[in-house]
Amino acid sequence: MSGPAKGVALSGVAKWYGKVPAVRGLDLEVAPGEMVSLLGPSGCGKTTTLRMVAGLEAPDAGEIRIGGTRANEVPPWRRNIGMVFQSYALFPHKSVAENIAYGLVMRRLPRAEVAARVADAMRQVQLQGLDERVPSQLSGGQRQRVALARALVTRPDVLLFDEPLAALDRKLRERMQVEIRQLQRAVGITTIFVTHDQDEALTLSDRIVVMEGGRIVQSGTPGEIYERPGSHFVSDFIGMMNALRATVTGRAEDGGLRVRLEPGGRELAVAGPAGMAAGDGVELMLRPEKVRLNPPAGAGLIHVGGTVAHVVYLGAVTYLHVGTPDGLVIAMLPNAGGDAAAPRQGDAVTLGWRAADMVCFAPPRDA
Amino acid sequence: MLPPPPRRADPRRTFAAAALLAPGVLLLALILVWPFLVMLGMSLRERFPGPIGPSFAKYAEFLTDPYLLNVALRTFSLAATVTLLCAVLGYPIAWFLARSRSRWAHLVFLGTIFPLLVSIVVRTMGWTILLGNEGLVNAALLGLGLVTEPLRLMQGFWSVVLGMVHVLMPFMVLSIAAVLGRIDVAYAEAAATLGATPLRNFLSVTLPLSVQGVAAGSVIVFCLTVGAFITPIWLGRGHVTVMAIAIHEQMVTLVDWPGGAASGILLSLATLLLLGGYGLLLRRWARR
């Protein structure tokens, strides 16, 4: 980096493609040295946002600031950014070393310094000995590393990633996630990482920004986003969720809601958003890992009996799909080993969970 | 692991392949290889009719005849000039065709291939109407009082260049556009984020990646120019003698068939050599 790390700030940024709004009024601050993930479903405007930061698209409204100075009019080649493309975009007619050197050559650094920094970068991403290969002779993981080295070697102010790991197999993807995170921490570079993979966002980020339909719907640390999703959309998008349908019956004394589970008719008190009135339909969201199997009675839990409808064995964990009077509930059981055999299809079981682990949202309107 | 079973050719497939290839191969043999062999045989005679030497007398004659050498030099200068102009003028058009999402792209495409759709006679007549002594350009210049007598716009090297570029441009444009259209825009974008200004970006990324299109277009344009006959005659008005005209003179006017054949063989050889060298050069440059 030239000098201390620079932050990025977007305010009121919007972008239309013809009559299609891709990004609608985005406000986002990335602190110097911070790693932020843009997470959201396909078509929500993540790539567009990233390309505007890079200068590859011009925003139709709003302002982009890099290191405190307005960057809207600065062309990409003067923004001092590094970008890793989903397709890597390694120059097919240049060797690995020439690819990595490209940004340094464009900055007209002396030959000796270019060579030294390229060698350094190649060591950093463990590519020693591959200098003379061309991209078509590399594996997917190696291409990924070249792209990373090429983006980092110029010491950019901001590093941008557009789903760079999507093409890798799972094992390699998980290793690269850790490597990217370690490298980013070591260099202390401000980073924006676009992904639609929630695990990737949880692994990589200081902060996750969840987008939907060209807007930010929630922003917070991975823990906040996972434990306290702010909307039905976020809770559903991040992690697996049970959604129990219920109807509001009134307000509780502590400000919570009284609801009645729909099929079973059981009455519960839960925390819920303001602005709910009696008669409103809601969904109670509950993470499968908060559900316990055959818990001891009287532990302050909600108990529900049911029949195992389906067992999904995943090695480390087992998911039980249990049909209950209150609807289908999925429970996640860790395979600690040595336990009694896990229930099988058709077994009668009791499930329990804390009322506090349920979050109540209005169901999505289009559902 | 077991070795893969040996692939045995299915006789029916072999027959089908042969049947499909036969017409093309026969046609090529008939119109390309056979005449070439006849030409080669002809060039090795000292006179015709007469025995096939083999004698290299006609080749030696060519290589010591200043007139013919001069014509050869003019032919290759013409071809090089036309190729260069087509490449330089055609590249931006190809770029527009390959990258633009404009509604006008269709019109530009039509405009590009239009010269191919017009018969050579009509096209050349058009240039005459424009550039002739009583042509539109001279009429305008005279009318404006800029000149007192008509300029000799035709009959020169450059009027032939103009006519050739006009008709051969589509080959260059289409060759380049085909390659440009297949280059991922992400390469140029990556270069931009790495600090490449548009000019250096083009020179270091897009141009090397599209060099095959330029090479293919160059080969077509160069070969067609070397073999051109009507356009140099008409637009040069007898002042721009190229090899095709000289060979025609040798064979038809001087009835020196072996001499014409030797010229033709030498012309083909020189063209092949030049294009081979050009191809090597481009490839080396693009792989920098």
Ligand SMILES: Nc1ncnc2c1ncn2[C@@H]1O[C@H](COP(=O)(O)OP(=O)(O)OP(=O)(O)O)[C@@H](O)[C@H]1O
């Ligand atoms: N060049 C373009 N022309 C027209 N519309 C576009 C263009 N690029 C994107 N869009 C539209 O803008 C919206 C946002 O696209 P964007 O690529 O930013 O989504 P994304 O969040 O990156 O999705 P994904 O996860 O599929 O990559 C989409 O509706 C898309 O169809």
Ligand SMILES: [Mg+2]
């Ligand atoms: Mg995208």
